[in-house]
Amino acid sequence: MLAAENGRDPRLKAISDAIRVVPHFPKPGIMFHDITTLLLDHKAFKDTVDLFVERYRDMGISIVVGIEARGFIFGPSIALGIGAKFVPLRKPGKLPGRVISESYELEYGTDQLEMHVGAVQPGERTIIIDDLVATGGTLSAAIRLLG
Structure with a gap:
């Protein structure tokens, strides 16, 4: 069961915070969300995988x-x-x-x-x-x- 706070899983904020936003990459006007910084954060990376597993585990x-x-x-x-x-x-x-x-x-x-x-x-x-x-x-x- 997902831990929830006000109906939203608290892991989502830490995951979002771990993703670096790079303005104007690869070209002007693009706000690139770089997941390589997420991979540096063991807990956020694990939580990301865990959320997918929890969502899809019982879906055949x-x-x-x-x-x-x-x-x-x-x-x-x-x-x-x-x-x-x-x-x-x-x-x-x-x-x-x-x-x-x-x-x-x-x-x-x-x-x-x-x-x-x-x-x-x-x-x-x-x-x-x-x-x-x-x-x-x-x-x-x-x-x-x-x-």
């Missing part, structure tokens, strides 16, 4: 998908915590063996994600872990790969 999730690269930081820990397998989605040419790929648009061009053939079976329930959503292109490509 069989796969946690992590998008390269920061999805690899949280994804495996969450997968272990909920008893699911971890599936990495990588940039082109990083996975050995047979892969399927999906292209997507970025603010500044195009890219691709790849996944091992057979890593996900029909009917498996999945959550996708990434570190940010800008245009939504990466997340959309991940969903198409899983579909």
Whole structure:
């Protein structure tokens, strides 16, 4: 059971405080939320993983998908915590063996994600872990790969 104070988990403030905001990165007008400072705070990092595990533990999730690269930081820990397998989605040419790929648009061009053939079976329930959503292109490509 989540500890709650006024209906809000008190761990959320410490997690939020541990994330550095970098103005005008990577370009003017962007307020970038940098999770690398969260990773330096053992308790906030653990609380972040624990909150995901508590949320998804009893939802029948069989796969946690992590998008390269920061999805690899949280994804495996969450997968272990909920008893699911971890599936990495990588940039082109990083996975050995047979892969399927999906292209997507970025603010500044195009890219691709790849996944091992057979890593996900029909009917498996999945959550996708990434570190940010800008245009939504990466997340959309991940969903198409899983579909």
